[in-house]
Amino acid sequence: MIPSKGHCVLRGTNEKLQCKKCLTPETVNPNYRGLEYSLSGPVLQKAIEIEKEILEGHKKKFKNVILLNIGDAQSLGQPPLTFPRQVLSLVAYPDLLRDKTFPEDVKLRARDILENCPGGSAGSYSYLCGMDIIRKKIATYIEKRDNVASNWENIIIGQGVADMAKLFMSLLKSNKYGLAAGILNPVPECPFYSSIIAELGLKRIDYFIDEDNQWNININELQRAIDEAKSRCNPRAIIVINPGNPTCHILTKSNMEEIVKFAFKENLIIIADEVYQNDVLKDDCDFISFKRILNDMGKPYSDIELVSLMSVSKGVFAESGIKSGYAEFVNLDPEIPPMFVNLASASYNPSALAQSTLYSLVNPPKPNEPSYELFKHEKNVIIGGLKMSASIAEESIHSLEGMSCNPLEGGTFFYPRLMLPQVAIERADRMKLSPDEFYAMELLQETGICVAPGSAFKQKPGTYHIRMTLPSDPEMAHEIMERFKEFHFQFMKSFS
CATH class of the missing domain: 3.90.1150.10 (Aspartate Aminotransferase, domain 1)
Known part of the structure; x- marks a missing residue:
């Protein structure tokens, strides 16, 4: 029998067994060669x-050394908000529910979460796509923000924006006429998007946002980028980051409407990274979600496919190390979300502890609850x-x-x-x-x-x-x- 490559072979009677490496730079997945963050x-x-x-x-x-490079607010001394940390503590150690120092609204939310954990323990596997009770609260949060209906069954909870973006973009990977799928990617960019695109073997289509026009997105530039790309790939989606990272801009309503019309014309899915939606720094600026823009524009634009991403990692909550967020799917073919669920089930279940922080973001203290004044004060200070x-x-x-x-x-x-x-x-x-x-x-x-x-x-x-x-x-x-x-x-x- 002739040994195959990679197996241990005997070179001679006086030689030691040698084993060739199976995984080398030459045999590694080619999408990972040269990949860097x-x-x-x-x-x-x-x-x-x-x-x-x-x-x-x-x-x-x-x-x-002052690390201003990665946006980790708590490493720069920003204190965590008391309310979500209290909820997290009770979910992690339920015996504290008997402690009278914790407010009743904190205990209420901790009980909600624990009652929805298998066995009543945060250490158990969580349900696929996240706990239903939290997904329903996310839908309520979105409806209050946009004054537009939200179906909780189209909301998926995951381990942050990068993981959910990767899972969704993996669904876009297909060849048409021998061309790989392409993703329009803003420059300046958020680096993990280009890493995901490369890892999945998709084609990155860079478009430059307009620094001379307060970082608005020029539709002529989008057209240039997509026209040049069509000979090498099949454009399928456009990533838009609003508010901007790294640029700290907020898109105007008129600019967002132009982007929607462009996506409609080119049959693109909009992937809206809206992580910084609660971090408006100018009194004359307002955050508007792409979901609301679609709704307000009416048919046919209100039928455009949209994936909206949100996280607890940045801004006022700034829980970067807890890693939790959600994706809302809007106007997708009904058969697509179940595929995403199956894909997610093969990857991970979101942590119950991380979900508890997301629950606090979308279900904060109300004005009549005991934690409200402190929560409001801490948010305003930040x-x-x-x-x-x-x-x-x-x-x-x-x-x-x-x-x-x-x-x-x-x-x-x-x-x-x-x-x-x-x-x-x-x-x-x-x-x-x-x-x-x-x-x-x-x-x-x-x-x-x-x-x-x-x-x-x-x-x-x-x-x-x-x-x-x-x-x-x-x-x-x-x-x-x-x-x-x-x-x-x-x-x-x-x-x-």
Whole structure:
């Protein structure tokens, strides 16, 4: 018998058994070759290295590293809201239901969840798609937000937006006339979308959002992108992030209507990432969901297929480590949601503990309940702090030579543009870094401030940016921006 490759073989009487590797870079799934998450690049790796050096007692020009690169609000000191943490505690340890220090509205929600857990325990497997009681509350939350009916059976609970987007986009993977499915992807982008598209073997169709028009989406640009892509793929969906990440913009109603008309003309599903919907930073801006836009436009646009995504990870709740969110399917063929359910059942069941936090988001304390005043106060402090931090960031950026920034309307980031001296660009090239990556690396090593370079989000050729997280503490924002302004002044002077 001739041994096949990958099996242990005897090379000679005096030789040891040898075993060839079955999985190598040449035999790995080709969709994973070169796949990377751009936010974990050299700037973050350097920040981790510096943090270790500080812990080991090495002296730096700063006392600590401030991680503004990934939008983890609680790592920047934003306190968790009391109400969802109390509900989470009781669900995890039901004996606390006898503790009189917990308010009755907290106990009520904890009992709701535990009664819907098999065996009354959060440690049991959860039901597919999430607990019905929570899905029904999500539908009520959506109806209150949009004044549009919502069917709870079209709502799926999962482990956050990335996982649900991946599961849904896997349903779009099909070949038509020998062409793979294509997804329109905004640039600047949220990096996990391009990672998902690559992992699934789909084709990414980049479209540039318009920085010169407060990051609105230009329909001519959408048309350019899709027309150029049709020879290499079959466009099937468009991703729209509103409020924007990394751009912190909010789309206008008229711009959203243009996008809907474009999706109708090109027969595209709209994948609406609406994670930052509760983080409006300007009094003259309002978040409007794509579901409401579809409804208000009437036929035939109200029949467009839509997937809306929401999470507890960002903004006021900022429970990034708990990982829970939902997807609402609108106008899909009735046979599609069951396919999604079957796909999800082969992947995971959402954690009951994570679902309890989502339950608190969509079923918060009411004005007549004991937790209401504290919950309202904590939310107002956080959103008020974000608004003040946004103003501090805007004023600081506008005061600096070689930087500009659009108004920060919604979300928890700001994304200023860098106009770097040619000498700095040439230095970056010699170091094999993108210019904004070089700027971010210098900022980190001089100040301890870790930001994400715009190249991690892709950007219009010839432009450079950085993304920074807005802390909800205005004093921290002021301290960061003072340190940042001093660095930027010295950087521009050194490379002029």
